[in-house]
Amino acid sequence: MRRDPAPLPANETEADTRPAGDAPAAANAERDPYLTLLGERIRSLRASRGMSRKDLARGAGVSERYLANLETGTGNASVLLLRQVARALDVPLPVVLAEVDGLNGEQATEFAQMVQWLAQLPAGDLARVREACRHALAPAESGDARHRRIALIGLRGAGKSTLGRALAAARDVPFVELNTVIEQEAGASLSEIHSLYGQAAYRRYEMRALERTLREHDRLVLATPGSLVSEPATFNLLLSQCYTIWVRTSPEEHMARVVAQGDMRPMEGNREAMADLRRILQARAPLYDRADISIDTSGQDAATSLQQLRAQL
Structure with missing residues (x-):
C-alpha cells in the first residue's frame, strides 16, 4: 500500500x-x-x-x-x-x-x-563497554606510570586538598592544585574566568592546565576541581594518565567543611542549598565512581583518612 x-x-x-x-x-x-x-x-x-x-x-x-x-x-x-x-x-x-x-x-x-x-544495552553493560573503550583508546601508559600520578576527584569540601597534601608529603612528591594552574593559564582568578569569559572558556583553560600539569610532572598528587568529571575529554585524559581516587563524604560534611573554611557562598540567599548539593552529588556519583578507588572521609580526621588511603594504595 x-x-x-x-x-x-x-x-x-x-x-x-x-x-x-x-x-x-x-x-x-x-x-x-x-x-x-x-x-x-x-x-x-x-x-x-x-x-x-x-x-x-x-x-x-x-x-x-x-x-x-x-x-x-x-x-x-x-x-x-x-x-x-x-x-x-x-x-x-x-x-x-x-x-x-x-x-x-x-x-x-x-x-x-x-x-x-x-x-539497547542495559546500564550495567553500557558501563562495561565504556570502560573497555576507554582502556582501548587511552594513550599508551603503563600501570606503574599511572600509579606515579595520583589524582583526587570529588566535590568541594570532601577533603581533597587536606588529604592530597598529606599524601604528597608521605610519598615525597609534589602536590598540585589544578585550580591554581588554571588561574595561571588564564591570568585571572576562577571567578573572573567565569564572569568575563564564560563556562566554555573555563573548560578550555581547565584542559590546558591538565595537559600542562601532566607534561611537567611524571610523579605528583593532584587535587582536581569538583566539576572536572563533567567534561568528558578532560576527565578521560585524567583517567588514562593518573590513578584516580574519589574522595567522598556526606552532603552535611561537604557543606560544613566549606562553611568552616569561611566560604559562605553556598548558603547565601539559597534556602535550597543542601537540596542542590544532594542533587549535584547524585548526578555526579556515576562519574566519580569511575575512579580506580574511593575513600569516605566522613567523621574522620586527616590522619585517619590518610592511613586508610595508604593502606588501599
Whole structure:
C-alpha cells in the first residue's frame, strides 16, 4: 500500500532548506563544509540501504527537491526535518548529525549500527563497554606510570586538598592544585574566568592546565576541581594518565567543611542549598565512581583518612 507522506512539523517548511535567492547563484556559492559532509553522509546512508532519493523523500515526508538540496550541501535543514530523514533511514539522529570528518559510506553505516546497539544495552553493560573503550583508546601508559600520578576527584569540601597534601608529603612528591594552574593559564582568578569569559572558556583553560600539569610532572598528587568529571575529554585524559581516587563524604560534611573554611557562598540567599548539593552529588556519583578507588572521609580526621588511603594504595 502506498503511504502518504508524513506532514511537515508545525511552523516548518521545506523552504527553510532551499538556497536563498536565485538557485544557480546559490549553487555556485561557497558551501559550508559541515553541510557538505552532512549531505554526503545522508546520501551514503541512503545508498547503503538501497533507497532511491524518491523512496527516502516519500518515507521522510519531504519533497525530492528538498532532499536533493540537502544531499548536495546547499540546503540548511532544521533539526525537526533532519529527524524525519533519520527516521526514514532508520538510524538515530546523532548518526546523521555527527560532526566527524570522513564519516561516509561504510563507516557511516557501521557507526549507525554501533549507536543503535549501544542504545539497547542495559546500564550495567553500557558501563562495561565504556570502560573497555576507554582502556582501548587511552594513550599508551603503563600501570606503574599511572600509579606515579595520583589524582583526587570529588566535590568541594570532601577533603581533597587536606588529604592530597598529606599524601604528597608521605610519598615525597609534589602536590598540585589544578585550580591554581588554571588561574595561571588564564591570568585571572576562577571567578573572573567565569564572569568575563564564560563556562566554555573555563573548560578550555581547565584542559590546558591538565595537559600542562601532566607534561611537567611524571610523579605528583593532584587535587582536581569538583566539576572536572563533567567534561568528558578532560576527565578521560585524567583517567588514562593518573590513578584516580574519589574522595567522598556526606552532603552535611561537604557543606560544613566549606562553611568552616569561611566560604559562605553556598548558603547565601539559597534556602535550597543542601537540596542542590544532594542533587549535584547524585548526578555526579556515576562519574566519580569511575575512579580506580574511593575513600569516605566522613567523621574522620586527616590522619585517619590518610592511613586508610595508604593502606588501599
